[in-house]
Amino acid sequence: MQVASACPLAQAQGVHPGMALARARLIADLDIRPADPEADRHALTRLALMAARRWTPRAGLSGPDGLWLDLAGSAHLFGGEQAFCDRVVRFCARIGLTARIAVAGTYGAAHALARHGAAPVILCPNGRETERIAPLPLDALRLDSAMLGTAHRFGIERVGDLFAMPRAPLQRRLGRGALIRLDQALGRVEEPFDPVLPEERPFIRLNLVEPISTPEAIRTVIGDLVTGLARQLLERGCGARKLMLTCSRVDGEDQRVSIALARASRDPAHLLRLVTMKVEEIEPGWGIEAMAMTAVRIEPLAPEAVAGALSGTDPVADLAVLIDRLATRLGSSCLSKSCAVQSDVPERSVRSVTPLEEVADWPSDWPRPVWLLSPPEPVDQVLASLPDRPPARFRWRGRTHIITHADGPERIYGEWWKRPSEKHRARDYFQVEDKDGARFWLFRRGDGVDPASGDLSWYIHGVFG
Amino acid sequence: MTYVELQATSHFSFLRGVSSPQELFETAAALGYPALGITDRNTVGGLVRALVAAEATGTRLIAGCRLDLVDGQSLLVWPEDRAGWSRLCRLLTLGKSRADRKKGEKGQCFLHWEDVDAHAQGLVAALVPDKADDATAQVLGLVADIFGDRAHLALNLRRRPGDAVRLYELDRMSRRFGITSLATGDVLYHAADKRRLQDVVTAIRHTCTIDELGFRRERHADRHLKDAAEMERRFADYPQAVRATAELAERCTFSLRELSYQYPDEVVMSGRTPQQALEQMSWAALRARFPDGVPDAYGRTLTHELTLVGKLGYAPYFLTVHSIVQYACSQGILCQGRGSAANSVICFVLGITSIDPVRTELLFERFISEARNEPPDIDVDFEHQRREEVIQWIYETYGRDRAAITAVVSRYRTRGAVREVGKALGLTTDVTEALVKQVWGWSREDVGEAHAQAANLDSGDHRLALTLDLARQLIGTPRHLSQHPGGFVLTRDRLDDLVPIEPAAMADRQVIEWEKDDIAELDFMKVDVLALGMLSCLHRAFDLIERHKGDRVTLGNLPDDDPAVFGMIQRADTIGVFQIESRAQMSMLPRLKPREFYDLVIQVAIVRPGPIQGDMVHPYLRRREGKEAVSFPSRQLEAVLGRTLGVPLFQEQAMKVAIVCAGFTPEEADQLRRAMATFKFTGGVTHFRDKLINGMIASGYAEEFAERTFKQIEGFGSYGFPESHAASFARIVYASCWVKHHHPDVFCAALLNSQPMGFYAPAQIVRDAREHGVDVRPVCINRSRWDTTLEEQRGRYRAVRLGLRLVKGLANIHVALIVAAREEGPFASVEDVWLRSGVPVAALERIADADGFACLGVDRRQALWRLKALGEAPLPLFAAADAREEGREPVVTLTSITDGGEVVADYHATSLSLRAHPVSFLRAELDRLKVRRCGDLARIRNGARIEVAGVVLIRQRPGAGNAIFMTIEDETGIANIIIWLRLFEAQRQIAMGCSMIGVKGTLQREGEVIHIIADRLQDHSPLLLTVGSRDRPGSDGALKLRSRDFH
Incomplete structure (x- = not known):
């Protein structure tokens, strides 16, 4: 590491x-x-997109931690290059980044000066690149490590050392790439530039002839919006995961509602049904004059085969549709699914996951109660002989149960790697049936032999159906 | 009849069991078991250890094995007699032979029911069932068919739901097939608190963390050894299953002791008995050695030895070793016997050893004694580069079914344990690495909170504390079986009737499941075919002397009393000499001042952890230097200890003292010696403490003297030499010194060509040669071969030309091509080399990095410049065209390298530099810091406080003691530093990690021996980094030096 x-x-x-x-x-x-290089890259891309909106139309990424900006034609808008650089440095400082900037006639020279120059802000006049980058170390030229290694072995340390050397022998030994980089920095060769493009999301907007304020009218417009949006999604081969509906009112305020889907979908009926559930949340005020719908989050969605009469089988019910409807009505945090965890300790053997997640099957070898009490409840008046006989009777919630059949003990040890206190603990579980036929899952703390393993108190942990 | 536990897993089921056989048997004895069955998974590797433990604790071992078959079923088997054991071994051998190494199946065993059927006779078996269902019923029927009345069904109480029902149904099923049920505990560990460690090794086995382990853990509860009453209570419903255990225990009477020792037949016999053959050969050889008549002493000794050998029946052993040595000598392979074999005249005359025991008065009983009923132990050193030939000959001669290599069980050491346990407990690698770095190399030292704190980690963290605790428990547990480098086992009967064999890592080799100690325990014949690097080196030296100076020198014909050689040894001028080049040895030499051969024998033996701990060195030295009077309390003691001035130094002397002065029988004396020799068995000698002291008091010695004598003998507990062993080594030491003194040029070349070896790196060897007036010449494209060679006479000695093997990254085949191309004439240019040799440019770049083209007038950079212009192998058609084009390239001037840069580049390429020492470039700064030169230390007065600095050559911590020894070097010489443990702990990072160190401390001089006792360390590694290019340290200019770390 x-x-x-x-x-x-x-x-x-x-x-x-x-x-x-x-x-x-x-x-x-x-x-x-x-x-986390992924997250870093993501943040850098957002920064580049912001730069593309605010400072210059052409902005791109430079390495894992830098940006390239093409200032042609935009520097004067900010009061000149120096003022622009100061502004950028101040902006970065506000968002918690330390910035170094260099402005030069070529990207290669700007890169070299920004990363290896002395001052945090460097302005290199056009045509003076050669003398400015000469004293910089060779790494400034963006050579790969093999070229750098070879160059160092020849004793070539600075960029300036390369200028004097004849080109053909140099190319033969360091490779064509080295010379290209040098020429790019000095402006003898053009360098292609790869600006970031802000993404466009599917978006549809309808301006209304007259303001509307009734739920029926709103629903009708929503229906048109959904149809149009679905077509856009189809053209892109995507489905929506999150939709936002914006209603612009006459008084200038916007009303927004959004829906989320468990699985990407572009089915107009499904989307319409979900959005319509939220119509009550919209306050029309004096009237709504325009409505817009955006697919805020989209995912690729392959085309689906249409189940025709010839196929003969009934279409499989799609769980995602049900989940979406429930989630939209109740909120997605209310829905979850239980799945098994590979742990002997019953409290830890179950966990919650999102409804659609893939999970392994429940282990079927040993019987477990349907209803697990959390936390286990103490029982008293227990009659049982140590170390490993099941109880003959117990009392729980005021009722005494006489045991007729029992199985056990099932000895479960604490998970010593989770908590130091579980190092010695053990529980002996018994599956018992009382004379009315009800079955319970009891345990006793301790193995009956070693006092460190438990204090021999009894609990009930579950009830069998 | 009470319950007997028949199914116990030891830690020889790798990464499943966690208890040693010792622990299992001790627990079983404490619980009152009369016998215990050990059933490891598809192996019997632990059974000899179990046998030893059983005999020590009084609980009988029932040998067994758990066969895990290919279809997933498991069968426990216990052989009832010797024939059954043979079948078990053959069965396991068969299964292991099917393991395909290429698929990573090393050590695995693949068995089918047909195999079991074919080997079932004499084995009692029990099926280990899971559920009582149809599948089990089917298998049970199979088992009943195969084993008849020896078949059982194992019942375990698992503490899982439905247990009672399951056992009931299994029992019923077994009755249906007419099979007896057998109650077992399926023991995985000896005590309940081992459960956590067992979970951890399961995680290690599945290479996942303990959190991810899930249900792969052993979920069945209560796997520790329980007492018989408890087991009977648990199986109260099945008394016949409990009885069956006792019946099985009585039925299986096989003991591993029945595998009597085995000597292979020897070809030499031809109609004679082995004893006759041995006698004839020995007498013939003795007469040949003394053609003018055999002296009485030799004749008497030989008769005595041969009689004893005849009585004990050991003749075949000598014949076997003799034939191996004969073969080696016939092939010109240098070899020498070591160990107690050198005490025997038989070995001497037959050429197995080169020490004359009569002349050196060695004790034959140390080698073989009537009381001790075990075969002799002869180890033979061969020159390490030709040892393989000897091994192949052994296989061919004795046959692959009667010869195999013994195993070595690799066990967890501290670093490995911390890494694996840390990984299993979910610690990130940087945390475990930080911990590991604080632990000394190959140690078994405990790891504790101190290490965690030294690594700047929070030792209160729960997982970290668990890691430390469990790693401590894991240290010493076996990981896997690997092969011993040279221990051979040779038998008369088929090997796989005695012990399972598995295919080894190297092709055509096979390994048995037992280690050397196990073999010795069972009295099998073993021969150690060892490799000694120094023998190869001497062989080379002798060859060089013959080639260049015309003398034919051998180990045998060297005059062994050359005073000039002893003079050199007394000055401790012994860098590169086997056995006496370590710092400890070199500081002892000027005090001991060896004057004759026996002094060398003492020197070799004396500087070892044993004598140092036993407080024997100082009294001996004092007496030798005349500071203490040499006196003996009695005539008997004078006879025993006279030659070592009254101080017991050798194992044989300890034995004789015990016999002569304390009334030990030879048998008991030998037991004492064995307790001393097996240093793993700590605390062994203390048993004899009372006996010895009381015995000596009874014989009239003072109590204080007796206690002192015992303390000295106890010090042997870790490592004491047998006298003959020391003598054999001393022979080699003397030969090396002789070469070094008379032919330092040859010594240097031979040593360099035998690397890696010894204490010092090539840089120090070269420096030492130069100090003795040898002209050492650098690697050269036109003059160097692969090996270091001698060139023309230069003053007293020949010049030494460094070989191309010293250039890092250069392959032998490329050098061979260059040398072959050079036959036609020397190379004229860089391109010429490339064209004529056909060697790839990358290889030539390595030579350029080593400045090998200097003789052609091009320095490193220029050579590299020229090489980088060349492509891959030259096409013949373009060769001529290329040559013309060369002239058309414009001339390029490259900047020249700084001197420091040249030295750094030298070290990068060859790990040494003939130009200058790296520290010489820093002398100006060091002078400003008032640092003294290492070479000036001899002129500084005792007790002065000084500071020195240098690169770290060696770190050493002998016997895990209180002092760490460090040797550092600057351009003027070396300095020996002593760091006491407290300082070491306080500045551990610097002491362990830095490449150049500054030491402030007090100079201590004793005679000619100088040490610096450190009280402050400073890390000068950043300074060292600047040598390459004075103005900026960069990773490219960094000097990488690796020191050697020893215990």
Whole structure:
């Protein structure tokens, strides 16, 4: 495991990127978090999109932690390059980032100066790239590690060292790529640029001739919106996971409702039904003059085969439809599914998952009660002989039960790796049937031999159906 | 009849059981069991250990095995007699032979019901059922057919729902088939608190964490050994199943002791008995050695030895070893016997050893004694590069079904245990690595909170505390079986009638399931075919001497009393010399001042953890230096200890003291010696404490003297040498010193060509040679071969040309191509090498990195420049065209490397530099910091407080004691540092981790021996990083030095 990056305080103490984590720990007390390149990239993309909206139409990603901006034609809008750079640095500081900027005539030179130059803000006049990048180290040219290694072995340390050397021998030894990078930095060769494109989501808007305020009218318009949106989704080959309906009122305020789906869908009837459930939440006020619907979250959805009369089988009921309807009415946090956990301790043997998640089957070898009491309730007046005979009677919630049949003990140990207190604990479970035929699941704390394993108190943990 | 536990799993079921046979038997004895059955999974590897434990605790061992068949069924088997045991071994051998190494099935066993059927006679069996269903019924029928009245069905109480019903139905089913039920406990560990460790090894086995283990854990409860009364109570409904256990225990009377020892037949016999053959050969050899008449002493000794050997029937043993050694000598392979065999005249005259026991007055009883009823133990060292030939010859001669290698059980050491347990408990690798780094290399030291804190981890964390606790318990548990490097077992009967064999890692090798100690326990014949690097080195040296100087020198004909050689040894000028080059040895040499061969024998034996702990070194040295009077309380003691000035140094002396002064019988004395020799069995010698002291008092010695003597003998507990062993080694030491003194050029070359070996790295060997006036020349494309060679005379010695084998990353085949191409004439240019040799450019780059093209007038950078222009193998058609084009390339000037850079590049490429030492570039800074030079230490007064700095060569912590020894080196020499344990713990990271260190401390001088006692360490590694290019440290210019760490 290695250090990916370190804050200035850590670096001052000697921790630097690339160092083994075990060694870094020895140097200082560190707050260690796992690196998440995916999330970093995501955040950087959002930053680039924002830059594309606010500062310049062409913005792209540069490496894992940088942006390229094409300032042609936009610098003057911000009062010149210096002012623009200061503004960007201030903006980044506000959102918690330390920024370094360089402006130059070529991307290669700008990259080199931003990452390896001395000052945090560098402006290189057009045509002066050669002299500005000459003193920089060779890494500034974006060469790959093999080229860098070879160059170092030749004693080539600075960019300027390359200028004087004849090109053909250099190309032969370092590869064509090295020369291309050099030429890109010096402006002799064009460099392609890959700007980010903001995504467009399916969107449909209907302006109404007259303001409406009745639920029926609203429902009709929603129906048209849904049909149009479904067509857009079909064209894209996607289904919607989240829809937002925006109603613009005459007085300028917007009313928004949104629905979420458990599985992507573009079925107009299904979408219509879900949205219609939320109509009561809309307050028309003096009237609604326009309504718009956006598919906020979409997912790819393959075309479905239509079940025709020839197929002969009944279509399988789709659980997702039911879940969507329930979730929309009750809220998705109310729905869950139980599944088994591989644990002997009954309290831990069940967990909740989302309704559609794939789970393994329930283990079927040993009988377990249908109803598990949580927490287990104490029972008293228990008559049982140690160490491993089942009880002859017990009392629970005021009623005494006389036992006629029993099976057990099933000895379950505590999970010692979870909590230190469970190291020695054991429970002996008994499945008992009383004389009325009711079956219960009792346990006794302790194995009856070792006092550390439990205090020999009795509980009831479940009832069999 | 009471219950007997028949199904217990030891930790030889790798990663399933967690209790040693010792622990199981001790618990069984404490619970009052008369016998205990051990059934490991598809192996009998632990049974000899179990036998030893059984005999120690008084509980009988019932040997057994649990066969896990391919179809998933499990069968417990116990052999009832010797024939049954043979069948079991053959069965396991068959199953293991089917394991396909390439599919990663090493160690696995594949058995089918047909195999069981074919080997069923003499075995009592019990099926281990799961549910009482049709599948079980079917298998049960099969078992009944195969085993008849020896078939059983095992009943376990699992503590799971439906247990009672299950047992009832199983019992009924068994009755239906006419099979007896057998109650067993399915024991997995000896005490209930081992459950956690068992869960952890299950997680390790499934390579997942304990949280993810889920139902793969052993879910059935109560797997510890319970007492008989409890088991009878649990099986109160099945008294016949309980009775069956006792009946089975009585029926299976087989004991591993019945596997008597086995000597292979020897080809030499031809009509004579082995004893006759041995006598004839020995006398003939003795007469040949003394053609003018055999002296009385030799004749008497030989007669005595041969009589004893005849009485005990050991002649075949000697014949076997003799034939192996004969073969080796016929092939010109250097070899020498070691160990107590050197006490025997028979071995000496037959050429097995090269020590004359009569002249050196060694005790034959140390080797073989009538009281001790075990075969002799002869180890033979062969030169390590040709040992394989000897091994193959052994296989061919004795046959693959009668020769095999003994196993070595690899056990968890501290680092491995911490890693595996940490991973199983979900700790991230950086945490476990941090812990592991604090633990010394290959130790078995305990790991505790101190380590956690030293690694800056929170030792209160629950999982971390669990890791430390469980890792401690795991240390010493077997992991898997691997093969011993050279221990052979040779038998007369078929091997697989005695012990299961499995195919080994190397092709055409087979390994038995037992280790060397197990073999010794059962008195099988074993021969250790060992490899000694120094013998290869000597062989090379002798060859070089013959080639370049014309003398034919051998181990046998060296004059062994050359005063110049002893003078060199007394000065501790012994870098590179086997056995006396360590720091500890070198500091002892100027004090001991060896003057003759026997002094060397003492020197080799004296500097070992044993004598040091037994407080024997100092008295001996004091007496030798004349600081203490040499006196003996009695004439008897003088006879025994005279040669070592009254201080017992050797195992044989300890034995003789016990016999002569304390009235031990030879048998008891031998037991004492064995207790001393098996250092794993700690606390063994203390048994004899009272006997010895009382015996000596009874013979009239003072109590204080008796106690002192016992303490000295107890110090042997960890490691004491037999005298003959020391003598054999001393022979090699002397030969090496002789070569080093008279032919340092040859010594340097031979040593470099035998690397890796010994204490020091090539850099130190070369430096030492240069200090002795040898001209060492760098690697050169036009002059070097693969090996280091000698060139023309340069002053007193020949010049040494470093071989291309020192260049990292260079393959032998490429060098061979270069040398072959060079036959036609030396190379003229870099391109010339490439064109004529056909070697890939990458290999030539390695040589360029080592500055090997300097003789052609190109330095590293220029050579690399030229090489990078070349493509892959040159096409003949374009060869000429290329040559023309070379001239057309414009000239390029490259910056030249700094001197420091050259040295760094030298170290990168060859791990040494002939130009300068890296520290020499830092001398200016070090002078400013008032750091002294290592070479000046001899002139500084005793007790001075000074500071030195240098690169770390060696770290050593002998016997896990209180002191850590470190050797550092700068451009002027080396310095020996002592770091006491407290300082070491306080500055552990620096002491263990840095490449260049600064030491502030006090200089301590005793005679010519100088140490620095450290009281403050400083990490100078960043300074070292700057050597490459003075203005900026970069990862490319970093100097990578690896020190060697020893115990």
